Amino acid sequence: MSVRRLSDASLMGALALLVLLCMVDLAICSSNFTDQLALLSFKSSIKNDPNNVTSNWTKETNFCGWAGVICSRRRQRVASLHLRNMGLEGTISPHVDNLSFLQLLDLGNNSFYGHLTDEIGHLHRLKTLYLFLNMLEGNIPPGLHHCQRLEVISLAHNKFSGRIPKELSTLPSLGFLALGFNYLTGPIPPAIFNKSSMVKIILTANAFSGNLPTNNGLFLPNLEVLLLDLNQLTGNIPSSLCNSSKLTMLSLASNLFTGLVPKQLGHLKHVEVLQLFQNQLTNEPGSIELSFLTDLTNCTSLVRLEVQENKLSGTLPNSIGNLSNSLEILSVSVNQLIGTIPKEIGSLRNLNVLDLADNNLNGNIPSTLGEIKSLQRLYLGGNNFHGSIPNEICLLSNLGELYAEYNKLSGSIPSCIENLRGLQVMRLSHNKLTFIPSSLWNLETLRDMNLSFNSLGGSLDPNIRPSKVLEIVDLSWNQISGSIPRVIGSFQSLTSLNLSRNSFSGPIPNTMGNLITLDYLDFSHNNLSGQIPKSLEALSHIQYMNFSCNKLAGEIPNEGPFMNLTSRSFMENEALCGNSILKVPPCASNSTPRSR
Template sequence: MSVRWLYNASLIGALALLVHLCMVDLAICSSNFTDQLALLSFKSSIKNDPNNVLSNWTKETNFCGWAGVLCSRRRQRVTGLLLGNMNLGGTISPHVGPMPPAIFNKSSMVRIGLSSNAFSGNLPTNNDFFLPNLEFLFLDENQLTGNIPSSLSNSSMLTMLTLATNLFTGPVPKHLGSLKHLEVLHLFQNQLTNEPGSIERSFLTDLTNCTSLVDLYVGQNKLSGTLPNSIGNLSNSLQELDVSENQLIGTIPKEIGSLRNLTLLSLAVNNLNGNIPSTLGEIKSLQRLYLGGNNFHGLIPNEICRLSNLGELYAGQNKLSGSIPSCIENLRGLQVMKLHHNKLTFIPSSLWNLETLRLLNLSFNSLGGSLDPNIRASRVLEIMDLSWNQISGSIPRVIGSFQSLTSLNLSRNSFSGPIPNTMGNLITLDYLDLSHNNLSGQIPKSLEKLLHIQYMNFSCNKLTGEIPNEGPFMNLTSRSFRENEALCGNPIFKVPPCASNSSKKSMIKINLRYILPVIALMLIFSIGVFIVKRNHGNNVQSQNLIDLYATTEHRMISHLELRRATDDFCEANLLGVGSYGSVYKGVLSDGTIVAVKVLNLQLEGAFRSFDIECKVLRTTRHRNLVGVITTCSNPELRALVLQYMSNGSLEMWLYSHNSCLNLLQRIDIMIDAALAVEYLHYGQLEPVVHCDLKPSNVLLDEDMVAHVADFGIAKILAENKTAIQTRTLGTIGYIAPEYGSEGRVSTSGDIYSYGMMLLETFTRKKPTDQMFSAEINLRQWVSTSLPNKIMEIVDGGLLRMQNGRDMVASQSILLAILEVGLECTGELPVERSDIKKVLGKLNKIKKQFLQFQSN
């Protein structure tokens, strides 16, 4: 009896356990099914998935193996969704917004990462937002709108919350202050406001309860009011605080000095006023201090010199006065100092003891006195701008020992005396402006060694003597030398010729430099003809001598060597095919990598095209033109051996799926192309019209410097600056209207082609794109979109690269660039800009862009 009872009891226990396990399994299955449904609901809201990230999100596969989905090991519940930077697009609602609850109503969810996509709509509110165990929420860089839901405070385990770079409006929820574990809060670049009154009671004071806070970014919003005194009560762990680009007023509370662990403090671009508080000197850990773009006045406090870890100091565009503190040399790690647009009056000599300083901008102040001739030379300073001040005396000779200088601007001062010869040692310099001073004497010929320079200006001084004519001076215009006392030299600079003695010397130089090589060329050609005739029929390969167009400094090259260099012109080395032939990559016997342009002699006009290109390349030499190394010409082959451009063409970069040019690179490329066009139009006795400017004819070298190529249909104009051409010139879409209607070739036709190329470079739309028709072309499309729809027509890849930066600044830069393109593409030649004006505007735009980047 007892045995039967034991047996029955065991059976009942086993059945109970089995029922319990089944119930657990059912619960798990039910929960898992709910998770799957939520994820599929989320997928259904995705309207754009260019990378097919969600291709394995199907009912037939386990959702824990889906891309971007994280699950718990034991119960297989969804704990995370990480799909950042996938270019996904869609609306938050209906499944992820004002729900049917789905992704934002999962108690198991720990991580959500949907940054850098294109999601739009509102976040769910109230009960629809229930993520009690959520630790990480990344929704930055989307297009989300509406208010930030106060129900976020229910996610009490949150440590990282990033909602930056969206379109959120309304106040910052005060309840965020209840998130005790919050370490990172990024709300920058939205349209957030605060409650009426000061900012103190809206949210900053409440955030003092977030005792673990490390990063707080609320810049680039519409926050107004004053900074509260309670700012000093923020977390002791706070390392980065950014409230820049808002509408804050009032002074900086002295209590801010209590934030002893700050490494970044940015209050820039507000309406703050008063003195810079001396208590900032108590934040010894501070590495970056941004105070620019406010109304601060008074002296720069000496306490700033206590910030021994400071690397960047931005306090430009204020009303600061007096001297830069002499103790500034104590900032041993300072790399960037921008104090421009203030009312500062004196530079202490101790400033030059800053051994790590890379950028110094003190422009637009009231700095007086002279520069100490014994200032300490810096080995790392790259940019020095002292323009628009009242500095007098001579330019110290030691300036030539600043080995890393790339930009030096001393314009709009009262410097006197000669330009130091030592400036020729600044071999890395690409920008030099000494204009509007009282400099005298000659321009040193040592500056001819500055081969990397792109801009030099000596105008409005008292300079005399001959303008150097080698190196970078070959690319300058008269604007660089205007309003000086007695400069002389090349008439292209609009100065009188130098005195007779120097003229005789110049003539001797010209004779030695040009006439002798011509005689030598004729001798070489005669010998070549003699050898060809003597050996005709014996050995065809030995007769392929260098063409008469090659200069004496270029060695001869045979047909055989070109065949070897290109592996017998194999297809693997083919770089491209043009109107009259093909271009191959080759390696000469000395290891030089070259591009070999081989003409198809069967095509009508090929010989003429070859002769034109040789003629143009023989008479032109500029750093932004593709250089000819040599030529090879015989009855079987006509080839140009050109510099090899390792980074391909502008066209390749614009339409590549693997790479994208950033904004600065595009500006630089268009400046390079404009420099080449300027040289063709104005750098010689007779203007050269390229006739076929387009992105495929702009090639990029290993340093991404642009070179204009393909002069096969170029025109060298006579004095009337126009020519009549009966055959079609150029490429459809880039041809000026008058080429087709009148057959009239002029430099303004190149301007039109350049303008179309500029518009294409920044919109990534070809003039022949299918979207254009007889009713609307690329120019009209851009014109009707400006200014309000500019961000809709600019290359999307370019905008993605700019994302997170000052988009307002980027928009103004892009607007200015596209307006230049429109000025170049007028229907009539008289409506188009001149290439010199284009170049000036692009250089100004580049300078503004660099200023935006450094602010």
């Protein structure tokens, strides 16, 4: 009897276990069916799938094998939906919230539009949310704060508007917040700046306003990147930022910050990028020099330092030469600096860009600049530099751009200028320079040359080297005499040629008709004689031509671009003739043949 009872009990236990397993299987099947339906609903909201990414999303196939879908091994539930860079267009179905095991949702760089609904807060296991580079609009759903495991939120480059939900600051593990390039407004929730978990905060290019928290309100000990540029933030830059000792990138540029550059920023030993440009920052009242630059000499990892377009005044300290050996970009332009460039600047041996333009700096350009062999761009325009351009400039073999316009530089352009083998742009206009060396025309990479408004004299070498790349030549408002070199007609990339307001004489070379890329030509206010070459009728791209105030004679060409010119292009010449609309007399029938 006891044996039979034992057998019955074993049978009942086996049946119970079987029922339990069936219930588990049914639950798993039901859950899997829920995931499948959610994914199919997501697919149905996609209006355009140019790469057929979802073509295998059918009921006949296991969704764990669908493109972009990754399932958990144990439960076979959707853990990751990764469809970045797929060209998808449509809305994001609210049924995505039924993917209750989802940990990663990456739909970045597609064309999803519409609103992100509050239902996304049902994804309680979600850790990573990438929706950047889409066209999503409306408010950021406050329900996101229900995703308490979220570590990464990237909604940058969309059309989100309204304020940042203050609830996001309650996410305990949030370390990456990227909301840049949207239409967000209002103050940034202060609690965001008081989270020890934060590693990167990127809020660039919105319309945030208000002040940043100060003192104890700013505690970000693990922060590495803080980008708040292109907003409308006001007040002082908090000195407590120095407590974020792991910072490598700090950009507060293009805001409305006032006050001082905190000297405590010099405590950021690991900072590589410091951008404070386009604000209203000043230096300490009564301070003769920019003392914060001396503080920043402690930032030994600094690569970019940009403080241009502020209200900084005073002199550059000699300590500028002690800035980081890694420094590649130094920009202090459009401020109110005075004094000279310290010779110590030559110690910045890895500098690629030096921008000191549009200040009130004076004195000579220091010869020590020639020691910065890595320099590629040198901007010194809009100051009061005087004296000659030092020959040491020719040692900058990597220089691609030289801007020193609007100064008081005098003397000759150094004849060694041809050593700048990579020079592409040279703008030295509005100075007192007196001579162009023939070697200048040996620069094979030069695209843009502006030497206008100087005191350049003499004549141009008739044997200058033809250029294949020179696009812009402006020698206007000088005292250059002699003939226009015929070889200029071989400058096959020339788009703009301005020789006006000089003393050029002789005929206009008919080779100018070969400049088929030309759209601007000004020969006005010279002593040119002879006829206007008919070859210029071939200049099909020309938008502006001016031959006024010369000694030109003969018939004005009447085809091609000449059909669109007015009398202003020909006035005050010696004996031009042609169409009466150009306010010149008609040509005699026995006029002499034109030059061709």
